[in-house]
Amino acid sequence: MDLNEIKIKLKSKSVGIAGCGGLGSNCAVALARVGVGQLIVVDFDIIEQSNLNRQYYFFSQIGRKKCFALKENIEKINSNVDVIAFDKRIDRKSVIELFKNCDIIVEAFDIAEMKQMLIETVLSEMPGKPIVSGLGIAGFGENNIIRTEKIGNLYICGDRQKEISDDLPPLAPRVGIVANMQANQVLEILLSDSK
Amino acid sequence: MKIIINNREEIIDYETLSLTELLEVKNFTFKMLVTKVNGKLIKKDERKTTIIRKGDNIAVIHMISGG
Numbered sequence: 001m002d003l004n005e006i007k008i009k010l011k012s013k014s015v016g017i018a019g020c021g022g023l024g025s026n027c028a029v030a031l032a033r034v035g036v037g038q039l040i041v042v043d044f045d046i047i048e049q050s051n052l053n054r055q056y057y058f059f060s061q062i063g064r065k066k067c068f069a070l071k072e073n074i075e076k077i078n079s080n081v082d083v084i085a086f087d088k089r090i091d092r093k094s095v096i097e098l099f100k101n102c103d104i105i106v107e108a109f110d111i112a113e114m115k116q117m118l119i120e121t122v123l124s125e126m127p128g129k130p131i132v133s134g135l136g137i138a139g140f141g142e143n144n145i146i147r148t149e150k151i152g153n154l155y156i157c158g159d160r161q162k163e164i165s166d167d168l169p170p171l172a173p174r175v176g177i178v179a180n181m182q183a184n185q186v187l188e189i190l191l192s193d194s195k
Numbered sequence: 196m197k198i199i200i201n202n203r204e205e206i207i208d209y210e211t212l213s214l215t216e217l218l219e220v221k222n223f224t225f226k227m228l229v230t231k232v233n234g235k236l237i238k239k240d241e242r243k244t245t246i247i248r249k250g251d252n253i254a255v256i257h258m259i260s261g262g
Contacts (some may be wrong), residue, residue, distance in 0.1 A: 019262060021262050022262055023262040024262070108262055109262055110260060110261060110262040111260055112226075112227035112258035112259060112260045113227060113258075115227075115258045115259075115260075115262075116227050116228075116229055116258045119229050119256075119258075120229060120236060120238055123229075123231075123236040124236050124238070134262055135256070135257070135258065135259045136259045136261070137261045137262060138259075138261045151231065151254050151256065152231070152234055154229075154256075156256065158259065160257065160259065161257075161259065162259070162261070163259045163260050163261060164260050164261035168261075170261050170262070175261075175262070
């Protein structure tokens with residue numbers, strides 16, 4: 001598949017991004033660069049200075065809503081992408097409403113409870129919908145324990161063990177690796193789709 | 196009986212047990228888990244009543260904070 005064929009195929013695709021922090025902002029930017037036609041980005045949070053060590057925002061955007069700042073940043077990179085931003089706290093009910101028309105959902109939350117809620121809701125209420133989750137991004141180094149696993153329609157990217165703590169902060173390189181692995185997995189699914 | 200947990204074949208000393216009991220026996224003490232049995236999602240409140248049988252394929256996925 002050459003670059004033009006890839007572009008044409010991705011143009012008609014829609015990807016939902018649940019959470020616009022380290023995983024979500026970087027994954028969305030990668031998908032925008034390659035030309036996914038529509039991105040639905042959802043987050044309720046605002047940008048803090050401490051986020052800038054890994055999240056795709058700028059100093060001048062501190063205090064702004066992540067979802068709207070991300071839309072703005074993506075449009076500066078690729079104005080052909082239709083970015084729909086929702087300033088919203090996602091719950092079991094809204095998952096379906098927000099993402100029902102997406103080809104794939106990217107789980108990009110930071111808190112384990114939210115990850116569980118989203119994965120369980122998608123697997124039980126949205127049969128057949130692929131979900132690409134990021135599990136285990138904390139700290140630095142140990143490239144080779146980061147991996148991908150497919151369990152039915154659930155794809156997991158990450159080291160599967162390192163939880164954030166005072167001694168294991170989230171940092172740009174590892175978060176970026178996993179965010180881009182998620183984007184890479186999304187591409188593989190979208191481009192192998194015969195539709 | 197012989198079962199599969201996270202793609203690994205394991206033999207456990209039970210004829211039958213619930214998913215909750217299996218998680219205890221196998222020391223899955225992590226608080227935040229997603230569990231599947233034979234490809235079907237089993238939510239937390241269904242684990243007690245979900246009976247594991249010979250040959251079942253169980254996935255236990257740890258929810259790791261950070262993102």
